Amino acid sequence: MSEVTEHAFASTKPFGCQLRIEGSMQSICVTDNYIFVFGNDQQGTYADTGIVALFDRKYNYLGQARIA
């Protein structure tokens, strides 16, 4: 059995305002250099239009783009 043993509190970083995504966030993908946060792009609906926000591994916001 696997166990989760520690929560790195220091790494937790709220940045909803920086994201400026009006819809809901859905998934995360972490690569060697980047953190990708994927979400829906529209408040009030479960829109199919996706949006992705990009951060570096130090949580610095680098930008976002739509995925039509």
Added chain:
Amino acid sequence: MDSYIFCASNSGSVTYAPISNIVTACTNNSNSVSGVSTISISSVQTSSGIAYDSVRKEMLIIDSTDGETLYYNIFSYNSTNKSLTLKKHFNVNVIDSINQFIESPIITHRGTLRGAPGNITYKNGVIYMVYWYHGGGDAEDTWYPSTHSVGYLIEIDACTGLPVANIGLFKQIGSVTEPEGLCFDPNDEDILWTLPQSVFFREDWARPGAAYINKISFIKEVSSSILNYLPEINDTLPAQLATRYAFVDNTSTDTTTTSSARTTAMNKVSTGSQACPFKSLDTAIILTKTGNDINIVLTDTGKEYDLGTLVIIN
């Protein structure tokens, strides 16, 4: 050779694009990501998560329409032409198994206990999935803390599809916490990244998202306790929430449990420093009133986390 990111869409298809194209589009704040392609999968209806096992070279997509029965779709993946070939497809009702792991079931005023599978990650034949319980799910109470989501990190045997352990808990933090994303760190298999979203700013069922990126250590073969999800919150709560509390206190005629709890909480606030009655597991919110200001402190087994100050709006 470029690397790709694959996303499972709600319609069941899989969308993918080169990582370099996504990075370029984001850094340009573009309205479109180039090189986006889609794989249509007829066997999948409502994707909940997608994950790739690099050891087995398998793609796993979990599908569910009711949050209780999970449909497992395991594909072989051809990296050359980005094709998916279905190898195995089966379904399992997991609600009873998952309920065994729930330490304090959340009973809503509707008497419902409904879960929803979130994202997954998949490694060496073991599936890790966030699975969150939520309350009534209707528009009027989704903003309220104690009725909503608590997430569990579930370990699933990919062969049987049955949950075998609850290895983590994402607690409420005085607002809604909906764990969604999940992935391992490519540089360190002991690190699991998660994406709980808090909705302090919610005004309706839609979620004007405020997300937290979490990084947790994930160590195998070590017995320990559950994960406590308590992010740093140093910001003052937004004015909308203050308005909500004042509104509920003054006007609510709802006799449901949730509304009653709110009213009781506000009554206690009006008399001074009290522990708020809406509790989630062993987490409590303490409200302290000074003049028209209410200070909110989240406590968790002796620790205290200052959530900021509310101003009552009459």
